[in-house]
Amino acid sequence: MIQRIWHLIIKEFLALLKDKRSRFVVIVPPLVQLMVFGYAATFDLNDIPYALYNEDRGELSQQVLARLRGSTIFTEVREIRRDRDIAPLIDHRQVLFVIHFGPRFSERQARGGTAPIQILIDGRNSNTALITLGYLRTILADFNLQWLQRQGQASPPAFLETRAWFNESLQSRWFIVPGIVALLTLVVTMVTTAFTVAREREQGTFDQLLVTPITPFEILMGKSIPPFIIGLLEGSLIVAVAIFWFEVPFRGTWWILYTGMSLYLLAAIGVGLMISSLSVTQQQGLLGAFLFIVPAVILSGFATPIENMPEFVQAITYLDPMRYFLVIVRSTFLADSPFTILWPQFWPMALIGLFNLALAAWLFRHRLY
Amino acid sequence: MTNNHRIRALIRKEFIQVIRDPSSIAIAFVLPVILLLLFGYGVSLDAKRVPLALVVEQPSPEATSFTSSFYHSEYFIPIPAATMPVAESLLMSGDARGIVRLRENFVRRLKGGEGAPIQLIVNGIDANTARLVEGYVTGTWIQWLTRRSQVTRTALTQPIEIQQRIWFNAGVESRNFLVPGLIAVIMTLIGALLTSLVVAREWERGTMEALMSTPVTMGEILLGKIIPYFLLGTGGLLLSVAMAVWLFDVPLRGSFWLLWLGSSLFLLVALGMGLLISTIAKNQFVAGQIAIIVTFLPAFILSGFIFEIRSMPTFIQWITHLVPARYYVAILQTVFLAGDIWPILWPNLLALVIMAAFFLGRTRQISRKRLE
Numbered sequence: 198m199i200q201r202i203w204h205l206i207i208k209e210f211l212a213l214l215k216d217k218r219s220r221f222v223v224i225v226p227p228l229v230q231l232m233v234f235g236y237a238a239t240f241d242l243n244d245i246p247y248a249l250y251n252e253d254r255g256e257l258s259q260q261v262l263a264r265l266r267g268s269t270i271f272t273e274v275r276e277i278r279r280d281r282d283i284a285p286l287i288d289h290r291q292v293l294f295v296i297h298f299g300p301r302f303s304e305r306q307a308r309g310g311t312a313p314i315q316i317l318i319d320g321r322n323s324n325t326a327l328i329t330l331g332y333l334r335t336i337l338a339d340f341n342l343q344w345l346q347r348q349g350q351a352s353p354p355a356f357l358e359t360r361a362w363f364n365e366s367l368q369s370r371w372f373i374v375p376g377i378v379a380l381l382t383l384v385v386t387m388v389t390t391a392f393t394v395a396r397e398r399e400q401g402t403f404d405q406l407l408v409t410p411i412t413p414f415e416i417l418m419g420k421s422i423p424p425f426i427i428g429l430l431e432g433s434l435i436v437a438v439a440i441f442w443f444e445v446p447f448r449g450t451w452w453i454l455y456t457g458m459s460l461y462l463l464a465a466i467g468v469g470l471m472i473s474s475l476s477v478t479q480q481q482g483l484l485g486a487f488l489f490i491v492p493a494v495i496l497s498g499f500a501t502p503i504e505n506m507p508e509f510v511q512a513i514t515y516l517d518p519m520r521y522f523l524v525i526v527r528s529t530f531l532a533d534s535p536f537t538i539l540w541p542q543f544w545p546m547a548l549i550g551l552f553n554l555a556l557a558a559w560l561f562r563h564r565l566y
Numbered sequence: 567m568t569n570n571h572r573i574r575a576l577i578r579k580e581f582i583q584v585i586r587d588p589s590s591i592a593i594a595f596v597l598p599v600i601l602l603l604l605f606g607y608g609v610s611l612d613a614k615r616v617p618l619a620l621v622v623e624q625p626s627p628e629a630t631s632f633t634s635s636f637y638h639s640e641y642f643i644p645i646p647a648a649t650m651p652v653a654e655s656l657l658m659s660g661d662a663r664g665i666v667r668l669r670e671n672f673v674r675r676l677k678g679g680e681g682a683p684i685q686l687i688v689n690g691i692d693a694n695t696a697r698l699v700e701g702y703v704t705g706t707w708i709q710w711l712t713r714r715s716q717v718t719r720t721a722l723t724q725p726i727e728i729q730q731r732i733w734f735n736a737g738v739e740s741r742n743f744l745v746p747g748l749i750a751v752i753m754t755l756i757g758a759l760l761t762s763l764v765v766a767r768e769w770e771r772g773t774m775e776a777l778m779s780t781p782v783t784m785g786e787i788l789l790g791k792i793i794p795y796f797l798l799g800t801g802g803l804l805l806s807v808a809m810a811v812w813l814f815d816v817p818l819r820g821s822f823w824l825l826w827l828g829s830s831l832f833l834l835v836a837l838g839m840g841l842l843i844s845t846i847a848k849n850q851f852v853a854g855q856i857a858i859i860v861t862f863l864p865a866f867i868l869s870g871f872i873f874e875i876r877s878m879p880t881f882i883q884w885i886t887h888l889v890p891a892r893y894y895v896a897i898l899q900t901v902f903l904a905g906d907i908w909p910i911l912w913p914n915l916l917a918l919v920i921m922a923a924f925f926l927g928r929t930r931q932i933s934r935k936r937l938e
Contacts, residue, residue, distance in 0.1 A: 199717050218847065222855040230859065237882045240694040244876065261726060287733055289909050293876075306725050313729045320735030322743050323612070323905045324694070325874050329702035330730055337728060338704065344725050353711050355632075355672075355682040359700055362657065364690030372693050384858065392851050476589075480763045484589040484853040486614050487759070488597060495604055500872055502695050503608040504617070504663075524660065531691050 198500050201411055205419025212396075213389060213423065218282065223389065223427065229383045231435055234377055235443050238500075240369040242328055248292045249276040250283065255303020264340050270332055286344045294318035294330060352393045363531040371446075374439045376499045379522045381435055382458070383493065386428040387486045390469030393420050394561070395482030403561075413558045421554065428462040439530075449529030453536055457525035460546040464518035465535050467553030474560035489545070493517045498524075517547045572782050576790025580764075584794065593760055594798045598752045599807050605748050606814040610740050613698045618642045618661040619653040624670035632668065632684070635710050641702045657689050660816060664688040664699050675900040734903045745816050748804045748872030750891045751862070753829065756799045757836025758843070758861040759854070765844035766853035784933050792837050792926075801831045810902070820901035824911065828897040831918040835890045836861065838925025845933050865891035870899075893917045 214220045251258055258372070265271055274292060277283065286292045297315035306312035316333060320326045342353070345481055364371045397403035406416060439445045472485035496503070496510065497519035512521050521542040528534035584590040622629045629897060636644045645662055647653035656662040667685040675682035686703050735742050761924040768774040777787060807825065810816045818825070839861055847853035867873060868882070869891035875883055884894045893914040900910050 216849070216852075218849065218852045219855075222852055226855070226859040229865060233885065234863075237878045237886075238867050238873050239877055240873070242874065242877050246876075255898050257725070257803040288904060288907050312726050314726055316728055316730045318730060318732050320732040321899050322874060323735055323740045326732055326735070327612075328697060329696070330728075331697060334704065334728060335702065337726060338708070341725055351790070353681065354714070355684055355707070355711065357684045357686055357704060359681045359690050359703075361690035361693075361696055362680050364693055364696070367690050367696055372691055373844075388858070389914040390853055392854075396851070460730075478587065478589075478767075479585065479850040479854075481589040481768060483763065483850070484593055484759075487755070487858075488592065488600070491597075491601065495601075495609060501609045502613065502692060504615070505613055507607055510604070510607060527691050532658065534658055538655070557889065562926055 198415060202415050202418045202422075205415065206422050209393065209419060209423040212393075213427075223385065223431075225436070226466055227239050227385055227431060228438070231377055231381060231438055232442075235370065235374050235439075236283040236370075236497070238373045238377070240324065240328070241367075242325065242332070244272050245272040245294075245329055246272050246292045246480055248277055248283075248295045249273055250277045250295055250297040252300040254300075255301035255307070257303040257306050258298040258345075261298075261314065261337070264336055268332075268336060283317060286315065290319065292319075293325065293331045312365050349448060370443060371531060372527070374445050375499075375526045376523055378432060378435045378439060378526050379461070379497070379519055380494060380499060382428055382432045382461065382489060383519055386424050386462055386465040387469045387490055388483070389424045389427060390420070390466050391473050391476075391482040391486035392479055393424075394473035394557075395476040396468065396480045398476070399478050405468050406564065414560045416561060417470070417554060417558045421468060424466050424469070428465070429458065434460050445530055447530055449475075449531075449535040450533070450536075453539060454469070454526065454529045457522055457539075457546075458545065460543060460550065461518055461522035461525075463550035464546045464553070465550075467550040467557065468518070468555035471553040471560065474557045474564055493519050494522070515545065516549070517548050519523075521546050567851070569786065570616055573786050573789050573793075576782065576786060578861055579793050580790060580794040583764075584798065589905075590760060590798070594756050594802045595805060597755060598802050599809070601748060601752055602745065602806060602809045602814075605744050605795045606741060606809070609744060612740050613663075613702075614641055614693050615643050616641060616664070616695070616699055616702070617645055617656075617662045617697070618703075619645045619647045621650055621665060621667040622631055622648050623668060624672065626673045628673050628676055630667050631714070632710055633666075635706050636666070639702070639706055641706075646829050660689070662689075663692075663695060664703070666703065734819065741814060742816050742903060743899055744872070745810045745814050745904040747869070747895050749803070749810065749829075749898055750832070750869060750871060750894045751865050752802060752806055753799060753832055753894070753920045754836050754861050754865040754891055756802045757795070757833050758840040759857045760798075761791060761795050761837050761840030762844040762847070762853040762857040764795070764839055766847055766850045768849040769844070770850055785930065788841065788926075788930060788933065791841065792834075795837055795840075796830075796833055800830070801839070803829050803833070818902055819905040821906055824906055825901045828894060828901070828915060828918070829923055831915060832890060832894040832897075834922040835918055835925060838922055838929060839890070841929045842925050842932075861891075864889045868892065869895045871895050890918065890921050893921075 213223070222378070248260050249262070266273065275286060277286070277295070283295050295317045297317065299313070299315070302312045314337070316330065317330065318326050361367050394403065397406065440447050454456065468489055469486060472489060476482040476485055496506070496514045496517050503514055503520065506514070524542045525539055528539060620633050620636065622633060633644065636642045645656060647656060650667065653662065653667070657665055665687040667687070669683070669685070672682045684707065686700070688699050690696050733906070768777070773815045811818050840857060843856050843860070844853045846854060865871070868886045868889045869885070871891070875886050878886070897911060897916045900907055
């Protein structure tokens with residue numbers, strides 16, 4: 198039996214790697230994507246263009262501006278003098294926001310009041326707008342605090358001390374790059390498995406396989422071991438690039454990461470083979486894989502947090518293997534979470550994998566077409 | 567020379583194939599619906615109801631007045647934690663996004679005038695959410711200070727304050743910018759993925775050779791592929807726009823015809839890419855892989871649909887100029903949320919025209935009646 202499985206494995210590897218183009222497709226593009234996405238996928242903002250509209254002649258506005266100009270996040274690209282210049286700049290996306298000091302800005306403050314600064318911001322990308330406002334608020338709150346202290350006035354009775362754990366300078370690359378490990382591993386394994394059975398069905402060789410003494414279990418092993426090995430190698434390569442190129446710290450335990458990755462691959466291969474055995478043509482196989490990958494990535498928490506989703510969508514995410522592996526890969530990279538805390542992420546992936554593999558094996562013989 | 571009769575026959579054949587294989591219908595109509603429902607309802611960058619652990623080491627009226635502001639905020643779900651270790655394990659397991667801790671000397675230092683520290687610890691793994699949480703807690707803290715200064719009659723004059731006005735998207739709903747961007751992803755899928763498989767299949771099965779032995783010209787074969795999938799894509803587009811406007815209430819401030827024009831151009835680009843890929847690959851597996859890698863993933867990550875292009879490193883920004891979805895996303899977000907702003911629209915439309923001409927022209931150039 199071992200020998201028959203072994204021959205099947207060799208055959209699968211040959212089918213996958215003998216063609217120069219498909220060999221290329223499995224190896225090179227994931228690496229290119231990792232590099233590009235590692236740099237591109239970031240929520241951090243820098244060089245945000247803004248325009249200044251200053252009607253104030255006092256000193257206070259200059260002090261505030263000095264703060265703004267000292268930050269690398271913002272770049273002043275234009276100075277305007279009229280109300281009607283504001284709209285075109287924002288409309289045409291030349292600036293993200295306009296900062297406006299009214300004519301009596303310093304005067305109002307000097308009389309003991311609070312002087313308002315108007316921020317007119319482009320809300321087309323709501324996340325960028327919110328984060329920018331957050332930065333501005335932090336800078337100005339800081340300004341207020343120091344100003345009060347300088348004036349010898351009473352400082353506020355309570356103040357915030359903020360610290361971020363696991364990612365002290367809040368770089369979103371540390372969040373995204375480990376996520377890409379999960380993303381690319383899923384795409385590569387799903388696409389390679391989704392074709393295997395469908396290709397044989399389309400070419401008619403699957404029927405030949407079924408009339409040989411090989412059992413469905415052996416076919417299953419023969420079809421899942423090669424993508425498992427490819428996925429494991431690919432995953433390790435991406436982890437290495439994340440650590441050595443992107444310099445994301447790895448603080449966790451290797452065996453937790455690899456146990457997680459193996460179960461994740463098991464789940465991905467299970468779903469892929471199940472889709473493949475349902476398909477009659479390669480087109481159906483690929484589209485099926487796609488219909489799974491796209492929602493799986495979107496609902497996994499890769500770019501947007503799961504807890505922002507409504508309840509019923511959150512319930513669906515429990516079926517998504519990527520959801521669990523993302524928690525494992527991010528926690529092992531940044532937080533060194535112990536196995537006891539991560540345990541709830543492991544068994545659902547095993548369950549998803551075993552269920553789908555069993556279904557795939559059953560479908561080998563029972564799918565009518 | 568093209569011949570209408572022959573093209574019509576080819577188109578008819580293509581439509582029969584589409585109808586017989588439900589997976590084509592699925593990608594043109596079912597996938598847009600699923601994606602839009604998922605994104606419209608499911609995906610949001612707006613952190614609301616963030617679970618936050620509260621540790622009060624010495625209960626007091628002042629501490630309660632501070633923590634109660636978290637209970638009244640729509641941004642938080644406060645979780646009371648008895649001790650710091652309990653709160654820390656909540657943070658580790660992801661059940662809390664942050665910890666707010668009032669130490670036992672909170673009241674003494676609050677009244678002593680030296681200033682009482684409020685400790686905030688955020689889980690930095692998700693840096694974006696962490697930053698939003700910081701912002702919300704800061705807002706809550708300032709509100710509490712203002713209320714307290716009114717009650718205790720002590721002056722708390724902030725020298726300056728921010729008055730913000732958010733244009734185009736006053737409620738800062740991330741749905742309003744995600745849904746238009748998503749239409750670009752969907753159009754990429756319909757255009758590029760579907761066509762790349764369709765032509766590769768003809769090569770793989772040998773039906774392309776059968777077609778070559780007929781009087782049909784190569785130009786006619788290509789037109790026979792472009793027209794049906796263009797119509798299918800237009801159907802998908804209308805469905806997506808209808809859902810965006812009527813189901814998700816995304817405002818459509820520009821003109822529908824401009825949206826249509828931009829979408830048709832983009833669809834031509836996507837079809838051109840799909841045809842070019844499959845003509846080069848001649849194998850469904852390779853064509854499918856390439857289509858995902860060069861069309862779908864860039865449309866997702868490099869188009870400005872979720873991640874801001876302006877914040878990317880310069881050389882990546884340069885690469886994004888090669889991604890057609892970038893121009894289409896700019897058109898979609900402008901037409902939906904801002905209106906017909908020509909200075910933004912025409913460079914993007916022009917870029918799409920050039921790309922469509924390039925991909926379709928290149929495909930025409932390399933597809934000859936030739937066997938290997």
